[in-house]
Amino acid sequence: MTFFIGRTVFSIYFSKKLLNFLANRSSEVSKGLIHRVFMLEMDLIQTFSSQDLGYRLTSGVNAMTLGVVAGLINFLSDFVLLVVMAAGLFYVDATTALLTFAFFISVGALLYFHMNRKARILGTLEYEYAVKTNEKVSEFIFAYRELTVRNR
DSSP, rough: HHHHHHHHHHHHHHHHHHHHHHHHHHHHHHHHHHHHHHHHHHHHHSSHHHHHHHHHIIIHHHHIIIIIIHHHHHHHHHHHHHHHHHHHHHHOOHHHHHHHHHHHHHHHHHHHHHHHHHHHHHHHHHHHHHHHHHHHHHHHHHHHHHHHTOOO
């Protein structure tokens, strides 16, 4: 049982580190993309709407790194660990393996209900911050366009 608790603590620790790394990387990618966009010709920039550019430069990058990449990495690591544990447990004792799976399914269901509530709250906060961020990026794009047009 200590093995499973240790594995869970280990998994939580490295998942947190991975998510922090990917969040920082997402920020760096967004920063680089914003810099590259404003190095483009004004005519090319104006082919995109402000909201489109805002989403592509902020929320889109965040969705790719934290949504897709982090989810895929967590899924693969948990799946491999599950296969290894299942093989070992069924080799030792099938009854214990089935009871262990029932235990983990119960814990998983409890965590799902707890995390679902928390995810809704965090999703609402993320939405509010995304709207504020897109508004600021739109203001920046508008100011950049206005400055460029004035200098012509």
